[in-house]
Amino acid sequence: MTMTVLLDLLVIALVTAVAWAGPLLARPTLPFGVRVPAARAEDPAILEHRTRHGHRVLALGAIAAVSLLGWWLWTGWVPGPELILLPMLGAGIACGLLAAREVRKTKRDNDFDADTRRVATADLGLRTNPVRLPWPWLAPAILLTGATALLHSLTPGATFAPVLAQLLLIALVLLVAAGILRARPEIEPERPVGSARRYRRYLHRFTRLLLASAALANLTVLAHALSQWGILPAGGWFTALGYLPLALALAAWLHFSIRVGEAGHRLPAEPGEQAPMPVRRDDDRHWHLAGMIYLNRRDPAVLVHRRAGLFWTLNLGHPLAWTAATAVLVLAALTSLGVLELPSRS
Known part of the structure; x- marks a missing residue:
């Protein structure tokens, strides 16, 4: 029971941290998903909405944790983490929607779009010279799938499901990567040249991390296949270690989101990049x-x-x-x- 309480508190803490940090990692011109001119990105009213959202999220997290502990001490029973996750996610989304409505109202009441012009920007270079899929980064995933298939052939009575799962994962990753490389680019009219270059670098890093994550996921599948086929012991620390590659992939994506940001907006600006203009897209x-x-x-x-x-x-x-x-x-x-x-x- 104590372990269940700790897991519930961990879920509450993680969801609260993600909901609190999300607006801080967002693009400055898109607070809570609402487009504002670059000149208004640091408007005091926008900063106030971010602060108010953070206070709401932290308050909800504290109330959830105190309520959980109180219920446990009073009744001796607590729900599992899977029952805690959905209400916490719902509360976090509700806070985000409320903040988005407040930002839209502020934008409308203060006429943020006054003296702005609507601009559509395109990078034709992404069509004539597109970002290519980094095929060498797919090699580890393919090699791990080949190793799993070889071990399957050498193990009597072993099921082919792990190999099939790895093949499906590679196919899915390739499909997603191909769609992303051909998706509409995120080019900011405020900085058309600089943002186009950053977006190209963003695609390079994103696709490499995506293919590397496929290799880590296939490594997890291989580890569990070895336990399932009786080559490695099942249960205990061996099972936990099998999920270590996925944990590394999750840590890599977290680092990517912090260092690179949405559509690469946190990547360093290039020399000579022009100053932002008050435009709306x-x-x-x-x-x-x-x-x-x-x-x-x-x-x-x-x-x-x-x-x-x-x-x-x-x-x-x-x-x-x-x-x-x-x-x-x-x-x-x-x-x-x-x-x-x-x-x-x-």
């Missing part, structure tokens, strides 16, 4: 859930970079996006009905 009406969901029927882009977070999202106004979502739902339905069987450790 895209319309807030097409973004929902504090910059997490994008819906624009007039935008031909299928994959766009989210306003909040490191990753990309589908343009739900594009028919191809709904085709992809329908394919995923059909796959999930067939799997739940037993028509398709995905590989598992058992």
Whole structure:
């Protein structure tokens, strides 16, 4: 029971830390997913909303921790971490949505868009000279898959599921990387030349980390396959060590998010980069859930970079996006009905 309490407190602390630090890691011109001119990024009202959001998140985390400990001491029972995670995530998202609404109101009431002009910026170099997939970084994942297949062939009665899982992971990573390299680039009109160069460097680092993470994930699959096939002991420290590569991948992504930032905005500016101009780029009406969901029927882009977070999202106004979502739902339905069987450790 004590271990369950510690795990619950750890979940509360992690979700609180992520919700508190998220706005600090966001692009300055996108506080809580709302586009503001670069000249207004450090407006006192925006800074006040960030501070108020941090206080709300910390207060909710403290209330959740105190309530959990009080309930445990009073009744002797506490829910598992999986039951704590969803309410904490919901509370964090609610705080972000409230802050986004306050920023939109401040932007509207103070007329942040006055004396600005709408500008669309494109980097044609990403089409004529695109960022190439760093194939050498995929070699470790392929070698680990080959090693797993070789050990499978040498182990009588071993299931092929781990090898299949590794192959599916490589295919998925390649598909995601190809889509990202062809997605609409994040070019800031305030600094068109400098942001285009930074975005290219951002793609280089992102795809390399993505392929390296595939290798670490395949290493975890190999470790559990060795336990499953009886080559290594199962349970205990061996099982925990099997997840160490995934922990390293998570730490690498955390370091990437802090050092590089969303769309590479934390990368150092290049010499001679021009000063920002008060311009506005895209319309807030097409973004929902504090910059997490994008819906624009007039935008031909299928994959766009989210306003909040490191990753990309589908343009739900594009028919191809709904085709992809329908394919995923059909796959999930067939799997739940037993028509398709995905590989598992058992």
